[in-house]
Amino acid sequence: xxxxxxxxxxxxxxxxxxxxxxxxxxxxxxxxxxxxxxxxxxxxxxxxxxxxxxxxxxxxxxxxxxxxxxxxxxxxxxxxxxxxxxxxxxxxxxxxxxxxxxxxxxxxxxxxxxxxxxxxxxxxxxxxxxxxxxxxxxxxxxxxxxxxxxxxxxxxxxxxxxxxxxxxxxxxxxxxxxxxxxxxxxxxxxxxxxxxxxxxxxxxxxxxxxxxxxxxxxxxxxxxxxxxxxxxxxxxxxxxxxxxxxxxxxxxxxxxxxxxxxxxxxxxxxxxxxxxxxxxxxxxxxxxxxxxxxxxxxxxxxxxxxxxxxxxxxxxxxxxxxxxxxxxxxxxxxxxxxxxxxxxxxxxxxxxxxxxxxxxxxxxxxxxxxxxxxxxxxxxxxxxxxxxxxxxxxxxxxxxxxxxxxxxxxxxxxxxxxxxxxxxxxxxxxxxxxxxxxxxxxxxxxxxxxxxxxxxxxxxxxxxxxxxxxxxxxxxxxxxxxxxxxxxxxxxxxxxxxxxxxxxxxxxxxxxxxxxxxxxxxxxxxxxxxxxxxxxxxxxxxxxxxxxxxxxxxxxxxxxxxxxxxxxxxxxxxxxxxxxxxxxxxxxxxxxxxxxxxxxxxxxxxxxxxxx
Numbered sequence: 001x002x003x004x005x006x007x008x009x010x011x012x013x014x015x016x017x018x019x020x021x022x023x024x025x026x027x028x029x030x031x032x033x034x035x036x037x038x039x040x041x042x043x044x045x046x047x048x049x050x051x052x053x054x055x056x057x058x059x060x061x062x063x064x065x066x067x068x069x070x071x072x073x074x075x076x077x078x079x080x081x082x083x084x085x086x087x088x089x090x091x092x093x094x095x096x097x098x099x100x101x102x103x104x105x106x107x108x109x110x111x112x113x114x115x116x117x118x119x120x121x122x123x124x125x126x127x128x129x130x131x132x133x134x135x136x137x138x139x140x141x142x143x144x145x146x147x148x149x150x151x152x153x154x155x156x157x158x159x160x161x162x163x164x165x166x167x168x169x170x171x172x173x174x175x176x177x178x179x180x181x182x183x184x185x186x187x188x189x190x191x192x193x194x195x196x197x198x199x200x201x202x203x204x205x206x207x208x209x210x211x212x213x214x215x216x217x218x219x220x221x222x223x224x225x226x227x228x229x230x231x232x233x234x235x236x237x238x239x240x241x242x243x244x245x246x247x248x249x250x251x252x253x254x255x256x257x258x259x260x261x262x263x264x265x266x267x268x269x270x271x272x273x274x275x276x277x278x279x280x281x282x283x284x285x286x287x288x289x290x291x292x293x294x295x296x297x298x299x300x301x302x303x304x305x306x307x308x309x310x311x312x313x314x315x316x317x318x319x320x321x322x323x324x325x326x327x328x329x330x331x332x333x334x335x336x337x338x339x340x341x342x343x344x345x346x347x348x349x350x351x352x353x354x355x356x357x358x359x360x361x362x363x364x365x366x367x368x369x370x371x372x373x374x375x376x377x378x379x380x381x382x383x384x385x386x387x388x389x390x391x392x393x394x395x396x397x398x399x400x401x402x403x404x405x406x407x408x409x410x411x412x413x414x415x416x417x418x419x420x421x422x423x424x425x426x427x428x429x430x431x432x433x434x435x436x437x438x439x440x441x442x443x444x445x446x447x448x449x450x451x452x453x454x455x456x457x458x459x460x461x462x463x464x465x466x467x468x469x470x471x472x473x474x475x476x477x478x479x480x481x482x483x484x485x486x487x488x489x490x491x492x493x494x495x496x497x498x499x500x501x502x503x504x505x506x507x508x509x510x511x512x513x514x515x516x517x518x519x520x521x522x523x524x525x526x527x528x529x530x531x532x533x534x535x536x537x538x539x540x541x542x543x544x545x546x547x548x549x550x551x552x553x554x555x556x557x558x559x560x561x562x563x564x565x566x567x568x569x570x571x572x573x574x575x576x577x578x579x580x581x582x583x584x585x586x587x588x589x590x591x592x593x594x595x596x597x598x599x600x601x602x603x604x605x606x607x608x609x610x611x612x
Contacts, residue, residue, distance in 0.1 A: 039052045039612075047104055047105045048102070048104055049103040049106070050100075050102050050103075051100070052099070053098070053099045053100075053611055054096065054097070054611065054612050055096070055097040055099075055609065055610070056096055056611075057094070057097075057609045058607065058608045059092075059095070059606070059607050060093075060605070061089065061092075061281075061603050061605040061606070062087065062088065062604050063084050063601070063603045064568075064604055065086065065603070067081050067085070067086065067600055069585065070577050070586055070588050071588055072130050073133065073586065073587035073588070074580075074587045074588040074589075075133050075286075075296065075582050075583075076286055077284065078129050079127045079129045079286045080281065080282070080283045081600055082129055082130050083128045083280070089121050091121050091234075091281070091605070092119060092121040093118065093120075094119075095117045096115065096116045096178075097113065097115050097181075098114050099113040099182075100113070107187060107188045108185075108186070108187050110185045111182050111183075111186070112183050114179065116176065117175045117177060118174070118175040118177075122165070122170070122174035122280075125165070126164050126165065129286075130583070133583045134582055165280075166291045169277050169279070172277075173277070173280060181202070182201075182203055182204075184200060184202055184203040184246075185199070194254050196252065196254045196255075197253050197254075198251070199252075200249075200250045200251075202246040203247075203249065203251070204246045205224070205249070205251045206240065207220050207327050207340070207342055207344075208220030208221050208391065208406050209395050209406050210465075211404065211444075211446040211448070211465045212237065212465045212509070212530065213238065213243065213507070214444070214465055214467040214505045214543065215446060215507075216243060217467070217542055218468070218469050218543075219240075219406055219467075220342050220389065220391035220393060220408050221240070222442070223346050223387070224244075224346065225244035225245055225246070225349075226271045226272055227349065228242075228244075228245055228273070230275060230276050230277075231274075233276045233598075234282060234569075237507075237509045237528030237551060239463075247271060248268050249266060249268065250266050250268075252264050252265075258333075259332055260330055261329045262326070262327070262329075263326070264326050264327075265324065267322070267323040269320055269321070270318050270320050270323065272315070272317070272350075272381075273349045273350055275288065275290065277289060277292070279291060282601060285594060287310075287420075288353065289381060293312055294311045294312060295310055296308070296310070297355065297379065298581065299355070299420070306358075308358060308376070309375070309376050310376075310377045310379045311376075311377075311378050312378075312380065313357075313379065315380055315382070315383065316382045316383060316432075318347035318348075318431040319431060322345075322347075323345060323346045325343060327341065327343075328341045336397070338394070338395045339392070340391075340394075340395075341391075341392055342392070343388075343391075344389040344391075345386065345387070345388055346385075347384070347385035348384045348387060348413070348540075350539075350541055351383050351540070352382050352414055352433060352435045353379060353380070353382070353420060354379060354380065354382055354417070354420065354422075354423045354434065354435065355378070355379050355420050355423065356378055356379060356380050356424060356426075358377040358424040359376040382428075382433050382434070383433075384412075384432070385430075386412060386431060387414075388410070388412060389408055389410050390411075391407065391408035393407075400449065401447050401448070402447065402448040403447050405446075406445075407441070408442045409439065409440070409442075410539075411439050412438075412439070412475065413437065413438065413439065413539065414435060414437055414539070414540065415436035415438050415474065415477075415481050415499070415539060416482045416483070416537070416540050417433075417435035417436045417480040417481060418480055418488035418489065421435060421488060423480070435477045436480050436481035436483075436486075436488065437476045438471060438474040438475050438476075439471070440469060440470065440471050440472060441469065441470040441472055442468065442469045442470075443467070444466065444467045445466050446465035446466070447463070448463050450462075451512075457512035457514060458515045459513050460513065461509075461510075462510045463508065464506075464507070465506070465507045466505070467506070468504050469537050469538065469542055470503075471483070474486070481499070481538075482497065482498055483499035484498045484499065484500055494535070495590070495592050497591060499536045499537060500536050500538075502534070503532065503535040503538070503543055503545075504532075504533045504534040505532045505537075505543040505548075507529065507531075508528070508529050510526075510528075511526045511527065512525050517556075520558055521556055521557065523554065523556055524556075525552075525553065525555070526551070526553045526555055526565070527551070527552055527553075528549075528550060529548070530548045531546065531547065531549075531550075532544045532547050533545070545592060546574050547572060547574075547592060547594075548573070549572060550570060551570075552567065553566055553567030554566050561610055563608070563609040564606075564607070564608055565609075567604070567605050568602065568604050569602070569604075570602035571596075571598035571602075572599065573592060573598070573599050574592050575590065575592065575597070575599075576590045576591070577589060
């Protein structure tokens with residue numbers, strides 16, 4: 001058996017995807033993209049093809065923007081900004097991706113991939129909160145362990161985490177740790193005159209024409225696979241194909257002649273999206289999502305404010321199996337493009353967050369401030385299943401530009417319920433939700449193209465995407481719906497994050513490139529931007545007006561094997577200020593989208609990537 005090095009070939013088999021024109025763009029990019037394949041294993045048998053690729057990525061990030069004290073004084077967001085000071089390292093991470101492919105006679109085989117990581121910036125580190133945020137001293141907090149150390153004035157820190165990151169954060173941020181990604185077998189054969197391909201195991205399949213993160217949230221592929229939002233927040237402009245994570249499923253595709261293809265899939269596994277966790281550098285809200293252990297939550301009423309010492313309970317998740325879908329794609333010669341039709345029954349991968357239990361007996365009541373009491377409670381993430389999606393897509397090349405468009409309708413989908421809505425006492429089972437449920441419309445249009453050589457660059461590529469959503473009707477839980485005119489948004493203000501009937505968002509990537517700036521090296525300048533243009537979406541993390549992100553960078557590809565990137569990354573958004581709830585000074589009191597709580601998190605990130 002012999003191992004030989006292959007240079008300049010695309011790494012690892014990728015799922016069939018998008019339109020032919022997009023593949024032409026990819027081919028153009030390949031002329032200067034890094035990540036060449038590494039090892040092809042020659043067995044001496046022409047029927048067997050084996051490949052083993054190992055990609056190493058090192059990231060070093062440093063905060064260069066000072067703390068916004070309005071955010072630092074906000075008891076729901078102080079730890080994210082206080083845990084890392086200006087000019088401190090926010091990531092010092094090594095990632096390893098190992099991929100192995102085995103193919104027999106180009107028709108049978110399997111694929112296995114795994115990832116490992118270690119981040120020195122989080123190893124041994126504990127989250128830090130604003131020391132000036134205090135709640136009145138409470139002598140006993142019932143069955144839950146006490147909050148962090150008492151302050152000299154007798155108050156207690158508002159923090160939720162007993163001074164340490166949770167085991168979840170320690171694993172997925174600090175490490176060293178790892179996980180299995182792809183693990184599937186595949187077969188291609190002819191059923192009569194119909195070519196058929198089947199995959200079984202953990203793999204990724206996504207339908208439609210979505211291109212960037214906004215398209216993944218509003219597209220036909222929404223919740224088809226869990227999204228890596230941790231990567232999406234850290235790397236603005238990342239393409240959809242890099243954000244989806246594999247799930248256990250059986251998928252099949254059949255080609256009927258030159259014009260019609262049919263795809264089916266059935267899932268036997270479910271998993272949630274991966275989020276930027278509370279208390280980490282890009283965690284926008286301390287109580288969210290899987291990392292925090294507790295949070296002091298104020299529940300206002302007309303007569304008093306109840307401070308709930310809320311421990312995070314076990315998430316209410318759907319059952320592992322049962323999601324399925326079918327797709328038909330038609331490419332008639334007269335259209336010179338492809339139309340797709342889709343139906344999916346899925347379980348949502350994004351949650352709403354509810355207060356699900358309260359101990360009615362007050363554990364603290366201050367005689368001097370009888371309007372404030374404290375009780376024990378629990379909050380949890382709740383995921384909805386049995387959502388129906390109907391969609392149609394179009395892909396076509398127009399005037400040399402690869403254009404894609406989608407429209408979809410979601411029936412019985414969870415709507416964005418007010419954070420920490422009090423649903424204590426309500427009974428609901430796995431896959432159900434006490435929150436707002438309804439029907440929504442979603443759409444997108446995007447374009448991929450190449451700009452020819454000019455005096456400014458040798459070539460340039462661009463990707464743009466416009467997204468749209470509209471809530472159609474509310475079927476249940478309207479009292480929790482965080483939308484203008486509903487009980488979940490008592491201020492009825494769009495600026496407070498209340499959903500509006502319509503939402504429009506936009507995103508763009510533009511990358512000029514200069515070839516052979518020195519022998520074997522191509523220089524590029526990736527520019528990315530995404531932002532809510534109008535309104536607030538009615539679905540979880542669907543987008544908010546003015547909230548977004550952008551990055552400016554330089555990239556160097558050396559001999560199609562090494563890739564170096566230097567980027568400045570920052571966030572956009574607006575918030576409203578008022579008196580701090582648990583301390584002196586001004587504070588955020590409401591915000592239009594979670595990105596608004598990251599507007600002081602500008603940082604520089606340096607990346608080195610190589611495949612061997």
